[in-house]
Amino acid sequence: MVEKPDVGELTPPDRTLMGPGPSEVHPRVLRAMSTPLVGHLDPSFIEIMNEVQDLLRYTFRTDNQWTIPVSGTGSAAMEAAIGNVVEPGDTMLVPTNGYFGGRMEEMATRAGGEVVHVDAPWGEPLDPADVAAAMDEHQPDVFGFVHAETSTGVLQPQVPELTDVAHDHDAIVIADTVTSLGGVELKVDEWGIDVAYSGPQKCLSCPPGAAPLTLNDRAMDKVLSREEDARSWYLDLSLLEGYWGDDRSYHHTAPITNVYALREALRLVAEEGIEDRWERHRENAGALKAGVEAMGLEMNAPDDYWLPSLNAVRVPDGVTDTDVTSYLLDQYDLEIATGLGDLEGDIFRIGCMGYSSRAETVSYLMAALGDALS
């Protein structure tokens, strides 16, 4: 006999979220999520879909018609990008300088692609000269890079140089903008990015569940002229076109509440103004960076490629990273994260994203971290 579980009312702890995501959700987004459901083909929802697409274009700085929220987390948008653009037999060039380049590799391989690498150590950005050399050597069909590497706290500079090199070699450029969209300068069209995907739970301060994706016509032409269907039915963009394109016909039931949430989160971006929002992230994270440096701690990334949305701070000698993160969670209800992969044990990862990027959260973090390290 299966016993009836004795489960109480949901009372999650009230955390201050300053890890690598999710960030704190803006109260207006939470309110939008408690509004009534309509059907995913209701005329009022079709209007909401159009609004979300317009707001996403504004936030990505793109005119791409093909700009949609993918149902699922950032990895779903990532797989929609890679799994549709990479065809069996294609070669994809991916970076080795962080955790998420590795995930690009796994997805490209599952899509039937052959993967080649452009190397840089964890904690360093890609050098356009190395990308050019790898392009000359491998002549890839697709080039992926991570604009804001959450595992290392490195912001990839010189993006237009990278896309120029890729286009000189006729490769399609896919950018991971999960930790940059809405928090760090990003100009999809001006910088020549063909495909960009993101997640809502970082600088957009929205719960995960509907993940931004944009593709220009060149990338979409490649997708729509594939010889073999994409391997995922759910993420097949030629099928999703039926729902998000002109027809608005059923493909799957959209996560209505997550689309409401994304709409409100993106409305907040537009109200603030995208440039002002980038500036706010720089200012608050700048205070955080100055504060930890004043405590004698060292940032992992040099100033030239410091990533304001994700601050990687070196763990000082004699300190165990997990002791500090547990203490902050237990004593201060404050979440920050430890390192992963090549940087496991070496860094703290302190997010300063979206609604969590405020003067008061930074002050709280500084006081709590000071106490944890004393």
Ligand code: PLP
């Ligand atoms: N890419 C980057 C740079 C990320 O930081 C993440 C998540 O942290 C992802 C991709 C995957 O997103 P998700 O965990 O929402 O599936």
